Amino acid sequence: MDEKLPVARLVRGARRPEAPPAEASATPGPDEPNVRIVRAPGATRTIVAFAGLGQLVGGMTPFNFMNSLAGIEANVVFVRDPRRTWYNGPIAGLGRSASEIAERIGALAGEAGGGSLYLLGTSSGGFAALAFAAPLAARRVLAFAPQTTIDTSVLRAIGETRWLKMLDRLRRPDIVDVLPALEAAPPAGGCEIIVGRRVPHDVVYANRLAHIAGVTVHLVRGGHNTAMHLRDRGALSTVLRDFVEDAPIDLGELRYPSE
Template identity: 25%
Template sequence: MSLSIADLPPLDNRRVKTSTDDVLVDRVVAGDILVIAFGFVSWETRPDFDFYGRLKKLEQLSGRHINKILVRDSGNSWYHRRVDGLGAHPDETAASLRALIDAIRPAKVITIGQSMGAYAALMYGLLLEADQVLAFGPLSFLDPAQALLYHERRWLSVIRDLAAKPPPSRYYDLQALGLSRAGALPDIHLLFGTKPDADNTKEAVNLDAMHAHRLALMGNCTLYPYPYSGHTVVQHLIDTRRINALLARIIMGVELAEEERVVTPDWHGWIADNLRLGGAPDELIAILEHHGFSHASSFAAVTAAAR
């Protein structure tokens, strides 16, 4: 890096979108929190950096600066092979990230990611002894035998490739990695959908829920199940306007007012139908809240329909 870490210019949307690098570091303010964000998989194009826009929004809402390191795995190898600018395998990448953390001197280190990025957030959060981890829909293992045992075939080609050509350092079971840690674990937040994976099924089968409960056995984990989301739980939280308040509360300890959503005519019809069929008002309110409507608007809509 040609510039001193203290002299780095601030990132902007254009650079984040057009950069050919695998790692970007935003303007540094020593003593502020640091968020290391890991990108998710992309098969058709190079993976994007993730959470930059959300973190900028969080800065605006909180009035506080956030140090940021943005990382992506251009090879879609669940951060086990080369990440240009950081390392050729997890231990090398962790060492480079540790050096950046030492140079930034943050008050707190947080790792975050979704799907493939969630695996990295957990793996590097544990390796770096981060203060906090936010993982949206993570796998808990990259082991072919366990994948077949649990019918986890979504990324089986990647899992088999890593087994056939293992990198010099590897962490194929995050539960085992967490249980092997001698010190205190990070404050781990696991966010996942619990909607059945297959459409039109009557079975309550969701692989992300299985992985979350495996990871919870490490300890120090808070589970956030979302019954109306599948694997893309971040998009669900965006669609239901809950992502900003959730990130503000977990990352910054700031409580934001609920984003108001108007209960639409379709939902009013759904409320009326369910009340007619014997649905309990409290349950209907809870379902509306799961879809991102505030408690106040949910309560008002159900109460009005029940009259």
């Protein structure tokens, strides 16, 4: 456990229900596969979009970013984790463990069209994007408000309680921290992490990785659902396009002034 991690302090008020992640698809049916592939003929890049924890009416986890990625010249593999295991598994159609899931996603990316691989996710999906960057030899990663560790001893030490009930149900997850793999093998194109200043724990998660070569932490004005924050301000599609085209991500006036 990293004893230097600060304890984040939250301003407590009325608890609001968490909004569905930005750009969720229509509610999937219970028998729908946990993978959806959208191909762009002639594309030389492939995106893997990891869904987060959000659930729609009926308890089904939606795919994320389907609308905002439309029109971008890349093949896209959309994946979801309805059991909410932070992609440690089991996930029907993907594998029973994190290593199996990574191997299967790599194969799906090849089937989708191959080429340079870009990993994208929000919240637990951001955790997966960061965790699988090294195993999948990803070119670049974009994570919105990701957890960077799910070690419950660390979470309790920093006063983080949002995910404890779900995490306490996980049995021996293969990946509990994204830090070691990213330190050993950071993506060649870098990692962009976008977090909202209104959730101090999310800032703590992001800052754990700030020392790694190629990692850029963007602090914006919003809360946990930073993808929706950007979407509502007309910036999400531009950020996603710049991400896939290896361009710098400039959030301009959306950034928190103290950056």
